[in-house]
Amino acid sequence: MSYVDEVLELVSKKNASEPEFLQAVNEVLNSLRPVIEANEEKFRKEALLERICEPERQIKFRVPWVDDKGQVQVNTGYRVQFNSAIGPYKGGIRLHPSVNIGIIKFLGFEQIFKNSLTGLPIGGGKGGSDFDPKGKSDREVMAFCQSFMTELCKYIGADTDVPAGDIGTGAREIGYMFGQYKRIRGLYEGVLTGKGLSYGGSLARTEATGFGLVYFTDEMLKCNGKSIAGKTIAVSGAGNVATYAIKKAQELGANVVTCSDSTGWIYDPEGIDVELLKEVKEVKRARLTEYAAARPSAVYHDKKAEGTNQWSVKVDIALPCATQNELNLDDAKTLVANGVFAVAEGANMPTTLEATKYFQENGVLFAPGKASNAGGVATSALEMSQNSERLSWTFEEVDSKLKNIMINIFHNADAAAKKYGVEGDYVAGANIAGFEKVVDAMMAQGIV
Numbered sequence: 001m002s003y004v005d006e007v008l009e010l011v012s013k014k015n016a017s018e019p020e021f022l023q024a025v026n027e028v029l030n031s032l033r034p035v036i037e038a039n040e041e042k043f044r045k046e047a048l049l050e051r052i053c054e055p056e057r058q059i060k061f062r063v064p065w066v067d068d069k070g071q072v073q074v075n076t077g078y079r080v081q082f083n084s085a086i087g088p089y090k091g092g093i094r095l096h097p098s099v100n101i102g103i104i105k106f107l108g109f110e111q112i113f114k115n116s117l118t119g120l121p122i123g124g125g126k127g128g129s130d131f132d133p134k135g136k137s138d139r140e141v142m143a144f145c146q147s148f149m150t151e152l153c154k155y156i157g158a159d160t161d162v163p164a165g166d167i168g169t170g171a172r173e174i175g176y177m178f179g180q181y182k183r184i185r186g187l188y189e190g191v192l193t194g195k196g197l198s199y200g201g202s203l204a205r206t207e208a209t210g211f212g213l214v215y216f217t218d219e220m221l222k223c224n225g226k227s228i229a230g231k232t233i234a235v236s237g238a239g240n241v242a243t244y245a246i247k248k249a250q251e252l253g254a255n256v257v258t259c260s261d262s263t264g265w266i267y268d269p270e271g272i273d274v275e276l277l278k279e280v281k282e283v284k285r286a287r288l289t290e291y292a293a294a295r296p297s298a299v300y301h302d303k304k305a306e307g308t309n310q311w312s313v314k315v316d317i318a319l320p321c322a323t324q325n326e327l328n329l330d331d332a333k334t335l336v337a338n339g340v341f342a343v344a345e346g347a348n349m350p351t352t353l354e355a356t357k358y359f360q361e362n363g364v365l366f367a368p369g370k371a372s373n374a375g376g377v378a379t380s381a382l383e384m385s386q387n388s389e390r391l392s393w394t395f396e397e398v399d400s401k402l403k404n405i406m407i408n409i410f411h412n413a414d415a416a417a418k419k420y421g422v423e424g425d426y427v428a429g430a431n432i433a434g435f436e437k438v439v440d441a442m443m444a445q446g447i448v
Helices: 003-014 019-031 033-038 040-045 048-053 101-117 138-152 171-185 205-222 240-251 274-283 289-294 329-337 353-361 375-389 395-419 426-444
Strands: 057-066 072-083 089-095 123-129 161-164 232-235 258-260 264-267 299-302 317-319 342-344 365-367
Touching: 003 019, 003 033, 003 040, 003 048, 019 033, 019 048, 019 101, 019 353, 019 426, 033 040, 033 426, 040 048, 048 426, 057 101, 057 138, 072 089, 072 101, 072 138, 072 161, 089 101, 089 171, 089 375, 101 123, 101 375, 101 395, 101 426, 123 138, 123 161, 138 171, 161 375, 205 240, 205 317, 205 342, 205 365, 205 375, 205 395, 232 240, 240 258, 240 274, 240 317, 264 289, 274 289, 289 299, 329 353, 353 365, 365 426, 375 395, 395 426
Parallel strands: 089 123, 089 161, 232 258, 232 317, 317 342, 342 365
Antiparallel strands: 057 072, 072 123, 258 264, 264 299
């Protein structure tokens, strides 16, 4: 049995109840076979894969808080500090009812390679809670965030672990968490990224993941003789990533015709109105039905009632920006049948393994999230740099650095794929490029 298969079997036995984590490990290790087989004896002796698949630390804790009726509520908090070989742990905090240790581990594992790809000195980690901020008052969200940070603050720091936002954790939540950290620890430091501009945040951070996704996609298309200008694009999601991917794609001449939330999706043949979308989702915190009501050209589709989604629309490019495993094999078949030629992930692992394989087998350019959505964490690392230097860069400076990072990530993934004989396989290329840097650091630092 090969070393990869041995480790996959071991990881499957140890983590049988964590399907998302097992999916991520399977995808990464299988794509790394060319590298691992070339170094099999050395890696096996050092138990390198066992170490890279086992978090350095997992923290699980109780989060009690009081709601507006005076009732005590209890949630579960998590922080998985996965790998610090190339820098402090870095990864967001997800607040969503679906959060469990398996999902946090999957996200943290992906973060190791994503962060490595940025070229910046940041390791992999992730955190979150099964708390749902939707429908909660500002005071209830503050009560939860303060309780969450009261425990989390024991394990993080500017040079140890620097959390950020994720699903359910925006500027409001980051602000409450930062205030509580500062209050307890007595330190004013860059311990969280995604902060407000008045207290150490970075310009362009809000836009970074969406902008970065489109910068990566544009470079991938250019290097394959195509262009984003004049193309029709389907986007899923309606949060920061989707909103700013839509905005940047439109700036580059594309027509983005869909967006979605957890209950339904919009088809707008005239192109998604970004300002209206922001008003509905960021200001009103409302459903997309309000977008359709205010936009005559838009049609709202209820996912449950109709059984449809945004991947049924005929487009050239698909950008899944919502959540994991949202784009399945049937969706992939529909997109390919409708002529899609590029898919780039804006969310973390939004495409199932079967769908990814189908795209690749049918000649679709496919960009994995750990490469194409790395713009958010890259700009978080730029925020860390500004905090350390007590500086604030202009929007244009940050955006320029972000664009260069995303272009470099594409070329590093492309070069790694070519080096190991899998040209055009950007999943393998991204995994290999991220893996090699982490492995070099781990080998240099001994058995730790």
